[in-house]
Amino acid sequence: MKPVEPRLQRKLLAWLLGPLAVLLVIDTAAAYWNSVRFSDLAYDRALHEIGREIVLHVKLDGGQPRLELSEAAGNILLLDPDDLLFYRVTGADGTVLGGDADMPPPREAPRATGTEALAPRFYRDDVGDAPVRMMVARMRAGTGTGPGTPLVQVQVAETLHKRTRFAWEMVANIVLPQLLLMVMATAVVWFGVSRGLQPLQRLRRAVSDRSHLDLSPIDTHDVPGEVRPLVNEVNDLMARLGQTFDFQNRFVADAAHQLKTPVSGLKAQIELAQRETDPERVRHSLAQLYISADRLSRLVRQLLSLARNEPGALASMQLRPLDLNAYALEVSMEWVPQAIKRRIDLGFEGADRPLMIDADPDRLRELINNLIDNAIRYSQSGGRVTVRVNVGGSNECRLAISDDGPGIPVPERARIFERFHRLLGTQEDGSGLGLAIVSEIATLHGARITLEEDTDGVGNTFSVFFPLRGAGPSPGLSAS
Structure with a gap:
């Protein structure tokens, strides 16, 4: 089964309308409970009045209560077009004075004295198979009010049809407007969310309709601040x-x-x-x-x-602390056989202390190799190539390679680091890429490279100035 695709619109509607639906259910339950309570309060009064009317038909015969309720009077009191009414009257000693034989005995009431003993009690019960609302009260027989008048217990039960109908009518009057409001709110929220997400739809179309070759920036006009x-x-x-x-x-x-x-x-x-x-x-x-x-x-x-070593290759660089003095000596030693073969005097002049820089060892080796290769290649047989490492400034160290090759004219020095640029008149094979590679590796390390004539006036000196470790971020790295 294909999983349901998560959609922002669906989630927004769920988070906005879901709580409203939950609140509507809770409000409906609360409205029904209140409606039943108010319905019982309203009809319980009538039930109590019926009980009092029945007690008025209790007469005292020789001090003993006796129920004298005619059939006509009973029909008047107990006739209801919607519900069935049941009653039973018992004396203080539990003698049944009259009423329906199916009436269950009253539930035991808590012991009370004074006026609390005469207060009516209401609860739900069953008469036969019919659920009813039961009223139980102790009243003085007949019309007597004195303390010597005997007490009788009257039970009146009524089925729940009109109570239930009245409760649901109250619930409908409360919930239906809220349900209508919920429907209207759903429509408004749906419309609002759809309109609010239209900029995202336009953004989607703007991206999907463009060519795969079009890498121009996406227009941020009318794009929501969150996106x-x-x-x-x-x-x-x-x-x-x-x-x-x-x-x-x-x-x-x-x-x-x-x-x-x-x-x-x-x-x-x-x-x-x-x-x-x-x-x-x-x-x-x-x-x-x-x-x-x-x-x-x-x-x-x-x-x-x-x-x-193209610009932007910083992600693949693995910088680590490195002693330029020792590393340049190590790489220079690898070129001794090639220098001897070309009859070149390859020398090294190092600093008197370690010069620590942050560098990618492989790329730094490539930079030094290209400079030494270039110096040996263009120096005459019997010439001299010198690799120097020293402090170039307060926060820099300098790697310099001097050769005895043909001097590079000043106008050409600005172009010597361009790709495939070669000096006219040179007989050595080359692609014109070595110095371009050196320049780009130097840029990746935040170093700067210069070219000037050698100190003895013969040949050229290429100098690369590296920031010392701990001297702050280098320009090349911060630019990324």
Whole structure:
């Protein structure tokens, strides 16, 4: 069985109309109880009067009470078009003076003296199979009022038809207007809730009718204040999705553009190798294929790294306390074989104390690797590359990589960190992505990067300034 879909309108109506329905039921029960009570009060007086009229027909014969109620008088007193009336009169000693034989004996009354002993009692009972309202009272026989006049006990019972009818008429007069008011309130509440939820319906249509490519903000005009924070969060989410899609589209476009040339080169070299019959030339072609495949692999790694370090990648970062001095030395040592192979003097100048920063180790390694790779790649054979770590300011530490490569003109320094930008005249293979990756990793860490000439006037120095741990939130992280 399909579960019932939760709906706001249904819940609002239930919470608004449910208590009203409960109150109506409680009010109906209370009205019925009060109606029965008032009905009994009204008809009990008449029942008491009938008992007093019957007692007037009790005569004293030699000081003993005797009931003299003719059939005509009995018909007058006990005739009722709606209910049956029963009576019985007994003396003080329990002798039945007259009345209906089916009348049950009175329930035992609490002992009382004085005037309380003469007060009538009313209760519900049964005569035969008929429920009745019973009146029991002790009265002085006949018309006597003196204390010497003997007491008789009179019982008068009446069936409940007119009492019940009167009680229900009173309930109807009370409840029917309230029920009509309840119906009107239901209609008004239904209409009000439906009108109140119309902005949500328009909001639903505005979202469902838009294209999946449309990530523009949802118009918050006429949106209820309770829903506006949700709509604002959705707009913020769509803005982030739009930024992510832009990053993805740019990555796909960049990858397609950059991979097209090396893949075409690979295909050309494969076709050339297939036409060769000389084993030596085939081995040469395979060697060229390996070099081209290695370049392509490096390009793919850089493209993936670029995508991983796009702005907005803070959610995937795992920052932890890290000593930049020791970490930079560790990464630099891994490049010693490559430096020796290129006949490059790779040196390290560290700080005299630990410099703690908050960093993602993998991304920081990638930043250092790209800077050292760039320095070794563009330095001449026999040149010098130096990695330095020192205090850059009161709240900063500095990672600097100096090389002996060709100097970068000042007009080009602003563009050197752009994607796929390469200096004209360089002979080294490259994709122009290494420094772009460095720049984006630095931004993710709230660091800033600069480029200036080396201190000896030969080559370039790339410096990355990281905020020291405990120096306050970094700009890059707070911007997120």
